[in-house]
Amino acid sequence: xxxxxxxxxxxxxxxxxxxxxxxxxxxxxxxxxxxxxxxxxxxxxxxxxxxxxxxxxxxxxxxxxxxxxxxxxxxxxxxxxxxxxxxxxxxxxxxxxxxxxxxxxxxxxxxxxxxxxxxxxxxxxxxxxxxxxxx
Numbered sequence: 001x002x003x004x005x006x007x008x009x010x011x012x013x014x015x016x017x018x019x020x021x022x023x024x025x026x027x028x029x030x031x032x033x034x035x036x037x038x039x040x041x042x043x044x045x046x047x048x049x050x051x052x053x054x055x056x057x058x059x060x061x062x063x064x065x066x067x068x069x070x071x072x073x074x075x076x077x078x079x080x081x082x083x084x085x086x087x088x089x090x091x092x093x094x095x096x097x098x099x100x101x102x103x104x105x106x107x108x109x110x111x112x113x114x115x116x117x118x119x120x121x122x123x124x125x126x127x128x129x130x131x132x133x134x135x
Contacts, residue, residue, distance in 0.1 A: 036127070039105035041072065046095035048133060049087045059083030060132045063092055065099065067125045069108050072101035075124065083133060092131045 061083035066076040077096045079089050110121030118124070 036106075039072075039101045040099065041102050042098070042100040044095050044098050046088075046091040046131065046133075049091050052085065052087050052091070052133065053135070056135060057085045057088060058133050058135055059085050059088050060130065061089060061092060063096055063129050063131060065096055065127045065129060066120075067099075067101055067106055067127065069106050069123060069125050070103060072103045072105065074099050074101075080128060083131070088133045091133075096129060096131075 059082075061079055062081040064078050064080045065074050067073070068075050074097050077093045079093070083089050083092065106125035106127075108122050109116055109118045109124055109126055114121070
């Protein structure tokens with residue numbers, strides 16, 4: 001029987017909305033997550049690196065994406081919480097950099113979190129994406 005490879009569990013949440021999500025009802029939380037998922041136009045999953053497969057490496061990580069609101073292009077990706085393996089983190093970052101969002105579909109940082117005083121608060125949106133590599 002061939003081994004099934006489960007690459008990822010991707011749940012897309014706007015990082016700034018995490019406070020709103022914790023205070024919201026389950027139905028309202030689902031609506032916020034649904035709104036963010038509808039904004040995604042292209043979301044390739046990371047490839048499981050062959051060396052990670054050979055060594056049976058697994059892990060869960062959290063990655064932060066900075067998205068240019070006007071174009072929907074991912075400007076930056078960083079690991080907020082590592083998967084525990086650099087090779088898996090690199091695969092996740094490579095895939096997330098390819099993601100695209102519908103232009104203008106995401107709220108800018110300055111609108112949803114004005115207290116952040118982000119220098120790109122009018123142009124960018126921030127999102128946390130959990131990724132799991134499981135064999």
